[in-house]
Amino acid sequence: MSQHLKYMPHIDGLRAVAVLSVLLFHLDLSWIRGGFVGVDVFFVISGFLITALIKREIESSNRLDFKRFYIRRFWRLAPAFLTVLAFTTLGAVLLLSPMHLERYGASVVSALLSLSNIYFFTEGGYFDFAAQLKPLLHTWSLSIEEQFYLLWPVTMLLCFKAGLMRWMPALLALLTAFSLYLNVVFSDGQTALIDAMFTRLEPFTDGKNTIFFLLPFRIFEFAIGAGLVWAINIRVRQQIVVDAIFWFGLAALAACFYRYREWMLFPSFFGVVPCIAAAMIIYAGGEARGRQVLTNPFALWFGLISYSLYLVHWPLIVFTKYVQAHAELSMFAVIVLGLASIVLGWLLHKFVETPWRFGFGAYDDKAQAGGLHRRLRLLPLASLAVLGVAGLSMSLSKGWSWRIDTSIGSEYVAYGSxxxxxxxxxxGFANSGQVVSLENIPDIIIMGDSHARHYINGLQEIIAEPAGLSLYAAANDSCLHLPGFTRKSAGMDWDRACPGGLREALDYVEQAKQAGKTPVVILSQFWLFQIAFADRLTAEGEKAGRQIDLADVREGLLELKSMLGDAELIVIGNVPGTAQVDIMDQLTRPALSRTMAKPDTLFTTPIEDGRLKREWQFNKSLEAFASKSQSFTFLNPFGALCQQGRCVTVVDRRHPVYSDSHHLSQYGSRLVIKKFAPVIRRVIANNFPEAFRTSSVQHLR
Structure with missing residues (x-):
């Protein structure tokens, strides 16, 4: 009996809908923010088709030819995948910095072993900014499918041998329920089940990534498709009901494309809706009136190239964004990338996928005996071996750092992570205590979190040492360092740690006053980040349980100034940051990547970037409050690092302003403090009038 299923054109139309939704989502189009659910539609289709194929063979021959099944799957998927992998690897070698090529090499090996989903699970979230640096991120779904192909045929054969095939619908329902239960259990990462099963389950406490990337939490999607194999034999006689099922499924799927967002806990119960919608379309699409919306030539053509289109589109988008230094895609770029993906997908389908699926790679004993076919079949296997060795080499040899111009970035490559x-x-400095001290009495106190600490180098070299002043640091835990504040998150006793950091700074102030000095206190912190996690402490020392806003910050600053008395207070606002662009990456790109990127985009970030704009707006609000209250001096780092709407991240193409996405480097610390120096000196001179009369000004080195 033929193992081929009857062709169902509306499934190809549904494939077209799925792949186009993913493509448009990855092109950052705002009206299809939920396009990522197209992958879930593919899982339902796979569950249906693979289960139908296996069921037919088992019932017709009382056996399952595993060799035939897996060889067919290999020739169906491998040639196109390996072709894209080869070209993507070439692009990665030419464009990516050693740090990112090292990770890319690991992703190549993982993809070849069908473990991409597990690798990217360990690397971070699918929707994180860092995803834009992973050309093979989209292979996570291919690995999920391949793991399903590995496990499901064996499972079905065992059920058949055990006489359970007639109970398969019930078993699939139980499997769906169990998979959804796992989604609930692991979704928040804080469950009794995880806690009870030793620390080996600690990696799974990142709930959102756990349920997104790993097969057990996706099984229900395949199971819904598999259940259709039995449900589709139950036909509805009323045409109007068939039509309603079909059109309701399409409407529900469209609603998911439009309404779903990246921040949703997915798949979980949110994933059920697009899967049921896809199942309804498959069930009724063969007979529903208006099914031509999925069976027209346009839809069928996209359905046929859907696999190839899915393979090629993401590396194109990643490399384009990478060359543009992650700038937002223009509409022109969106159109060009969309058309290029479609054209390349068609070429891949026509000249690689189809010939290997139905020609060179067809499972045919006579073809196997032919010398030409045998030699041609070695090509994908050889490619697999070569790519695997190359990926392993990249991963183990620091991303082939020999590609980097030794006169520009090599000095940074050795540092790696x-x-x-x-x-x-x-x-080189402690978080707290003396930095520069002549009399063991604080003259200048820098307080706050790590955003206070990153100014120590600049304050030491530009301000304290030239003036002969003592500099003390009280750069403590990640808190909002103002009176009466704590932090919400778990991990330590924030109700003690946050007030403790503030108390240390106030102790230094008291120490100076007892010695007859009036110190200058400089407060700097990661303001918006700390506000997001902050909470108020009640009079009893308990968390108030409310969200902090700018009014709370203003009140806290006034209270801090009151506690400082006649000590001068300088408040430093948010630094612009890099919009999450990796500084190490910018400094160590290969020559071609540097040449293709415009210097004004590679080494600067626009203030209009979402995060930078929020930081800038906060600074302007605090600056206005400082001017109105006259209680403290406010310094805005945007004024030191930005001009004409863009903020510098690297100076002269070789000096990093930041050490990561939001901490100033030693160079950046000196750069900003040098710009602030006239104001800081003027404030200090109010308390130490002799400090700057004879001291030399140390210039930025």
Whole structure:
């Protein structure tokens, strides 16, 4: 009996809908923010088709030819995948920095082993900014499918041998329920089940990534498709009901495309809706009136190239964004990328996918005996081996750093992941205590979180040492360092730690006053980040349980100034940051990548970027409050680092302003403090009039 299923054109039309939704979502079009659910539609289709194929073979022959099944799957998927992988690897070698090529190499090996989903699970979230640096991120779904192909045929054969095939609908329902239950259990990462099963389950406490990337939490999507194999034999006689099922499924799927957002806990119960919608379309699409919306030539053509289109589109988008230094795609770029993806997808389908699926790779004993076919079949296998070795080499040899111009970025390559710690503006200094001290009495006190610490280098070299002043640091835990505040998150006793950091700074102030000095206090912190996690402490020392806003910050600043008395207070606002662009990456790109990127986009970020704009608006609000209250002096780092709407991240193409996405480097610390120096000196001179009369000004090195 033929193992081929009857062709169902509306399924190809549904494939077209799925792949186009993913493409448009990845092109950052705002009206299809839920396009990522197209992948879930593919899972339902796979569950249906693979289950139908296996069921037919088992029932017709009382056996399952595993060799035939897996060889067919290999020739169906591997040639197009390996072709895209080869070209993507070439692009990665030419464009990516060593740090990112090292990770890319690991992703190549993972993709070849069908473990991409597990690898990217360990790397971070699918919707994170860092996803834009992963050309093979989209292969996570292919690995999920391949893992399903590996497990499901064996499972079905065992059920058949055990006489359970007639109970399969009930078993699939139980499997769906169990998979959804796992979604609920692991979704928040804080469950009794996880806690009870030792620390080995600690990696799964990142609930959102766990349920997104791993197969057990996606099984219900395949199971819904598999259940259709039995449900589709139950036909509805009323045409109007068939039509309603079909059109309701399409409407529900369209609603998911339009309404779903990246921040949703997915798949979980949100994933059920697009899967049921896809199942309804498959069930009724063969007979519903208006099914031509999925069976017209346009839809069928996209359905036929859907696999190839899915493979090629994401590397194109990643490399384009990478070359543009992650700038927002213009509408022109969106159109060009969309058309290029479609054209390349069609070429891949026509000249690679189809010939290998139905020609060179067709499972046919006579073809196997032919010398030409045998030699041609070695090509994908050889490609697999070469790509695997190349990926392993990239991963184990620091991303082939020999590609980097030794006169520009090689000095940074050796640091690797240690770069942020080695180059931060507070490197080499303790978080608290004396930095520069002549009399063991604080003259200048820098307080706050790590955003206070990154100014230590600049304050030491530009302000304290030249003037012969003592500099003390009270750069403590990640808190909002103002009176009466704590932090919401778990991990430590914030109700003690946050007030403790503030108390240390106030102790230094008291120490100076007892020695007859009036110190200058400089407060700097990661303002918006700390506000997001902050909470108020009640009079009893308990969390108030409310969201902090700008009014709370203003009140806290006034209270702090009151506690300082006649000590001068300088408040430093948010630094612009890099909009999450990796500084190490910018400094160590290969020559071609540097040449293709415009310097004004590679080494600067626009203030209009979402995060930068929020930081800038906060600074302007605090600046206005400082001017109105006259209680403290406010310094805005945007004024030191930005001009004409863009903020610098690297100076002269070689000096990093930041050590990571939001901490100033030693160079950046000196750069900003040098710009602030006239104001800081003027404030200090109010308390130490002799400090700057004879001291030399140390210039930025």
């Amino acid at each position: 240690a770069f942020p710690k080695a180059f931060t503006g507070g490197a």
